Amino acid sequence: MTNMRIPRIPTLREINIREKRVFMRIDINVPIDPDKGEILDDRRIRVHSQTIKEIVEKYSPALVLGSHQGRPGEPDFITLERHAELLSKYTGYDIKFVNDVIGPTAREAIRKLKPGEILLLDNLRLVSEEVIEATPEKQSYTIFVRRLAPLFDAYVNDAFATAHRSQPSIVGFPLVLPSAAGPLFEKEIMALKRVVESFESPRIFVLGGTKVRDLLRVIENLVRNKMADRILTTGLLAQLFLVAKGIGLGKENMRFLEEKGILPLIPKARYVLLMGAPVETPIDFKVLIDGETRNVSIGEINGKIMDIGEQTTRIYSEFIKDAKIVVMRGPAGVIEDERFRNGTIKLLDAAYNSKAFVLIGGGHLSSMIDESKLNEHIHVSTGGNALLLFLSGETLPALKALELSAKMFLG
Ligand SMILES: Nc1ncnc2c1ncn2[C@@H]1O[C@H](COP(=O)(O)OP(=O)(O)O)[C@@H](O)[C@H]1O
Numbered sequence: 438m439t440n441m442r443i444p445r446i447p448t449l450r451e452i453n454i455r456e457k458r459v460f461m462r463i464d465i466n467v468p469i470d471p472d473k474g475e476i477l478d479d480r481r482i483r484v485h486s487q488t489i490k491e492i493v494e495k496y497s498p499a500l501v502l503g504s505h506q507g508r509p510g511e512p513d514f515i516t517l518e519r520h521a522e523l524l525s526k527y528t529g530y531d532i533k534f535v536n537d538v539i540g541p542t543a544r545e546a547i548r549k550l551k552p553g554e555i556l557l558l559d560n561l562r563l564v565s566e567e568v569i570e571a572t573p574e575k576q577s578y579t580i581f582v583r584r585l586a587p588l589f590d591a592y593v594n595d596a597f598a599t600a601h602r603s604q605p606s607i608v609g610f611p612l613v614l615p616s617a618a619g620p621l622f623e624k625e626i627m628a629l630k631r632v633v634e635s636f637e638s639p640r641i642f643v644l645g646g647t648k649v650r651d652l653l654r655v656i657e658n659l660v661r662n663k664m665a666d667r668i669l670t671t672g673l674l675a676q677l678f679l680v681a682k683g684i685g686l687g688k689e690n691m692r693f694l695e696e697k698g699i700l701p702l703i704p705k706a707r708y709v710l711l712m713g714a715p716v717e718t719p720i721d722f723k724v725l726i727d728g729e730t731r732n733v734s735i736g737e738i739n740g741k742i743m744d745i746g747e748q749t750t751r752i753y754s755e756f757i758k759d760a761k762i763v764v765m766r767g768p769a770g771v772i773e774d775e776r777f778r779n780g781t782i783k784l785l786d787a788a789y790n791s792k793a794f795v796l797i798g799g800g801h802l803s804s805m806i807d808e809s810k811l812n813e814h815i816h817v818s819t820g821g822n823a824l825l826l827f828l829s830g831e832t833l834p835a836l837k838a839l840e841l842s843a844k845m846f847l848g
């Protein structure tokens with residue numbers, strides 16, 4: 438058991454939304470093809486469709502949905518028209534769409550909505566206030582919240598993947614309306630609780646990908662909170678730890694790590710090792726050399742590291758198979774190239790076949806999941822950074838706002 442505290446969050450069982458007017462924040466922010474503007478992966482839309490259906494069937498509210506998509510100025514900042522079509526397809530309900538957020542057209546559409554009907558507002562980040570982060574108190578006074586809140590009886594936050602943002606649609610409404618976490622948010626928290634509050638061991642963290650700075654922060658907290666028995670490193674994180682241990686990776690990989698801004702993190706990596714972080718590093722890699730792939734042991738690395746090697750994959754898989762808790766975040770290799778997916782696929786296979794409770798987070802890793810192999814022991818989180826920050830011991834603003842809301846409205 439760790440000493441992390443999870444705030445008490447109000448759920449839909451504690452507020453009344455039956456046939457009420459409800460604003461529900463969801464996160465259907467999905468990868469978009471930068472040239473065509475098309476949705477590349479709709480997993481988040483499919484997952485949210487489940488909970489939307491659940492809520493409508495159970496409570497029949499006049500349900501208004503809000504989500505962001507991308508960030509202003511980025512190619513993935515698009516309107517939500519196509520998202521509404523997909524939500525209709527996956528829920529089987531006619532989900533109305535309004536190309537407005539807080540203006541007269543949106544407010545009229547919200548007023549007209551009847552119990553049992555569903556409306557999706559346009560991209561919430563079309564309102565400039567939505568991209569500013571501030572305290573819940575401050576956000577509750579934004580024009581965004583003041584325009585919309587009077588039209589609703591309750592607020593529901595089902596956007597776990599945005600729980601680390603202190604934006605009006607996440608933290609402003611809970612201070613002015615009776616609020617609760619939605620079913621998906623609750624499910625995500627239950628899965629995280631299982632990891633942070635469990636006594637079961639061994640607990641294995643399989644950390645890879647490229648977000649090395651964030652991962653070091655996570656590891657530091659894992660050590661402080663005594664949460665991990667082993668941390669199996671892959672991706673660029675593994676390369677950093679090997680360099681920190683004084684193992685040469687060859688010029689090409691060192692140049693790559695330098696370009697990615699990873700070398701300045703060496704002192705921090707040495708610090709977490711000295712703190713006693715149970716970090717394991719690969720003993721071999723799949724490399725790309727003169728257009729050819731080769732499996733090489735550390736100590737004789739030549740070429741660009743692209744994936745963990747066969748021996749490492751085998752040994753890591755054994756650890757995963759014997760674990761009681763497994764948390765996986767970030768792919769083991771350059772999965773965009775199918776020649777370098779083997780490590781990631783095999784580690785996921787070990788997780789499907791283990792008896793452990795498995796928590797999988799992050800977009801790239803989730804895109805490698807074989808959905809036919811999932812079972813009740815595996816939780817695929819919609820969260821990326823939210824999950825990571827939570828596991829690293831930080832208080833997520835969405836949780837804090839819901840906790841404040843419970844004190845204000847539920848006593
Ligand atoms: N050895 C490696 N060299 C370069 N990139 C890597 C390596 N291993 C993994 N990656 C990259 O990591 C990226 C995904 O990492 P990240 O964004 O942290 O994952 P997620 O989307 O799950 O949060 C992929 O684009 C993949 O190519």
Ligand SMILES: O=C(OP(=O)(O)O)[C@H](O)COP(=O)(O)O
Nearest residue numbers: 464466598599602820821822823
């Ligand atoms: O995709 C998201 O987070 P993620 O990149 O951590 O998975 C959320 O929708 C938050 O988006 P943001 O990082 O633009 O605030």
